[in-house]
Amino acid sequence: MIWRTSLFVFLIAAGSLLAVLTIDYRRFVTAPVTLPAESMTLDIPKGTSLRALARRMTDRGILRHPWYFIALAYLQGDQARIKAGEFELTATMTPPQVLERITSGQVIEYSIVLVEGWTFRQALATIDAHPRLGGDSLANLTDEALMSQLGRAGEHPEGRFFPDTYRFPGKTGGLDVLRRALERMDRVLAEEWEKRRPGLPIGTPYEALILASIIEKETAVPAERPQIGGVFVRRLQQGMRLQTDPTVIYGLGERYDGNIRRADLRESNPYNTYMINGLSPTPIALPGREAIRAALQPQDGDSLYFVARGDGSHEFSGTLDAHNRAVRRYILGKP
Incomplete structure (x- = not known):
């Protein structure tokens, strides 16, 4: 009889303990976690186990006890789904919400x-x-070493990377962002090349990239890009030199001090389009999609020249006489 009494007492005690633990567990999963502020960043290194994570959050005061969190993960089948990265926790989140954020990989993203x-x-x-x-x-x-790491050994890097906003999780490598920009430019250039106008004096996508970079640097007015593209395409078709200042500036490199002098226009270098025929040997900047499109779908017209008006826009002319009059007006300030 004694053992029956002992068993009965044990069962009562065990049941009471189970009831207490059940109530406490339910309180744990429904109550918000404890944070030092309204929000915080939880950084989970790669390879962190569920037990290590639960212990770490307990040590930081986020959880009251690691075992309830471990039990929660096992009950939901998430014990092996802990993701690495930076996660934002807020003071209103409950442990199940914290677990869901971590296992779903909702990492904090930054942008560049x-x-x-x-x-x-x-x-x-x-x-x-x-x-x-x-x-x-x-x-x-070096340019050579970097392009080699990107799998493009022998290619010049200028103009190869698409200008855009790129989002990434913390601790992403800068090379990874460059690789995404490189692949994005490949896609955009291929898409625009497929839609190019027939009969252009541009034989390859790379030549289109070069011309697009020059267009990009020539104007800050998006609506002018197709018009400037038209001027350059017509000059190329007629065998005229491009004579564009941005290529001169690029060729000067660190020597450029904000002014282009006569000697600069007469300098013999591969980028001086006042001295060379055709395009520069490489792009001179990162062109966007609209500049690429302007190079491949230029605006029709008869203009062969343009000059800056001083407000960011340009005056376009079809003859040298008209261009010289525009230069006198906008550059020299003469009627």
Whole structure:
């Protein structure tokens, strides 16, 4: 009889304990987690186990006890679905909501903007300066070494990367962002090349990229891009030199001080389109889709010249006499 009494007492105690644990567990899964502020970032390193994560959150005061969180994960079948990354937790979240965010991979995303018209080296400097991008400095690499790491050995990097806003999780490498921009430019250029106008004096997608980069640097007025594209295409068709200042500036590199002098226009270098025929040997900047489209679908017309009006727009002319009058008016300030 004694053992029956002991068994009865044990069962009563076990049942009471189970009831207490059940009530406490339900309180755990319905009550918000404890955070030091309204929100916080939880950084989960790659390879973190469920037990290690639960212990870490308990040590930081987010959870009251690790075992309830572990039990929750097993009950929901999420014990092997812990994702690495940075996760934003808010003070209103319950443990199931925290678990759902972590296992679904809803990591915090950051962004970086590569601007149309930037040079490749400007883009690299911006990537290197971003506080949430990891990896070694890209600016310290030679162009050849960097393109080799991207699987494009032998290619010149200028103009190869599509200017856009790129979102990424924390600790992403700068090289990964560059790879995405490179692949995006490949896609955009291929799409626009398929829609190109017949009869253009442009034989390859790369030549289109070069021309697009020049168009990108020539105007800050988006609506003018097809018109400028038309001028350059007609000049190429007629065997005229492009004579565009942005290529001269690019050829000068760090020597450019904000002014283009007569000597600069007469300097012999591969990028001086006042001295060379046809296109520059490489792009001179990162062109956007509209500039690429302007190179491949230029606006019809008879203009062969243009001059800046001083407000960002340009005056277009079909003859040299009309162009010289526009130069006198807008550059020299004469009637």
